[in-house]
Amino acid sequence: MKGIVLAGAAVLLTLTAACSGQAASDGGGSWKPRGDVRMIVPFGAGGGSDLAGRAMATALEKSKPGLKVNVENREGGSGAVGYSALLAKKGDGNYLLATENAILSLPLSGQASFTRKDFTPVAKLAEDGAVMVVKKDAPFTTCSDVIDAAKSGRVSVGMSGAFGVDSVIFTMIEQKTGVKFQRVPFESGGELVPAVLGGQIQVALLNPGEVIGQLRSGDLKGLCVTTDKRYTYPEFAALGTAKEQGIDVSYVQFRGFLAPGGLDERERAYWEEAARGIPRTAEFQKWLKDNYLQQAELYGAEFGAYLEQLDTALAPVLKKSS
Structure with missing residues (x-):
């Protein structure tokens, strides 16, 4: 009888372990x-x-x-x-x-x-990394042009989240150059491309994969990258770094x-x-x-x-x- 009780208890413990929690473990x-x-x-x-x-x-x-x-x-x-x-x-x-x-x-x-x-x-x-992009007919060809414009007037920039990586980079740029941008927050990078194309904002920082289609089509143009070194990918190799353009900022x-x-x-x-x-x-x-x-x-x-x-x-x- 004692052996039967112990066996029953062992079965009960096994069943309890199998039915509890979100995970399984083996012996x-x-x-x-x-x-x-x-x-x-x-x-x-x-x-x-x-x-x-x-x-x-x-x-x-x-x-x-x-x-x-x-x-x-x-x-x-x-x-x-x-x-x-x-x-x-x-x-x-x-x-x-x-x-x-x-x-x-x-x-x-x-x-x-x-x-x-x-x-x-x-x-x-x-x-x-991030690429600073603007509409194809924007009066900027480098990131330095954006800084110069912000020193004398209003430049609106979009960010995928008010406290995301875009915000950090723009803050770093502001601290290094003394300019102030007009910030417009969005929930994701997917919203920034149409915002630039539609003229809601002048400038955006986007990951290369988010914007490669518009760069290839010519609807947007890249001004610089925020990596420490230039990209080796052919599609971005011609874009200088922010540091090359006199803006001492790099962030990935x-x-x-x-x-x-x-x-x-x-x-x-x-x-x-x-x-x-x-x-x-x-x-x-x-x-x-x-x-x-x-x-x-x-x-x-x-x-x-x-x-x-x-x-x-x-x-x-x-x-x-x-």
Whole structure:
């Protein structure tokens, strides 16, 4: 009778473990998601963050056969709505978020109660520079021309989020040159191209992948790039850097993903291992090429250290602008 009771208890424990939570583990203590995973994109469809989130979701599925990652756009608050959604999933390894510089700029600007420390850094996979663009008939041929115009008059600039990477770069330019721009915020980079074409704004900073079509067609023209060195991609090689044009500013946007805070080591290990497989997929390499990105990998604690260093560097810039 005693043996029967113990066996029954063992079955009960097994059933309880199998039915609880969002994740499954095998007898060896490994972990894997239970059911579909949700990749939150904290900006609207069509922009660089959306393209990045969808590319990483697809590459994760290829890296981990059987894994299903659904993308959900949770736009609003210059990214704060999406990050807050992940914040509410603390301890749930079935959620991820396509992250970029807003994870740092939002808290530093006082626009969010969370910080980078509330999330689990999984992977930084690429870097994305910015191109300053204007309408084809605009009276500017370089970024220096834009600065000169802003010194003597009004120049309207668009930003994909009031506290996004565009805002940081424009703030850096203002601090270095003494000009002031008229800022017009939008929710995503996908909204900036029609805004420039329609004359709602004069100038925008866009990731190369967001604007290559309009540059090829001639509807928009590029003035400079905000990377430290010129692009090696032929389509952008002729564009000088802001530094070459006398504007001592360089800044790139990183692309990667986070998991919620409060994960255990098995969950952390699963996602880091999955992330390391992403660059080996054809889908990831196609995304890099199609969107003119530079591959730049950091995982786990190294990605966390990178965020800390960038946080320190951004603090004086964003505190002056807030």
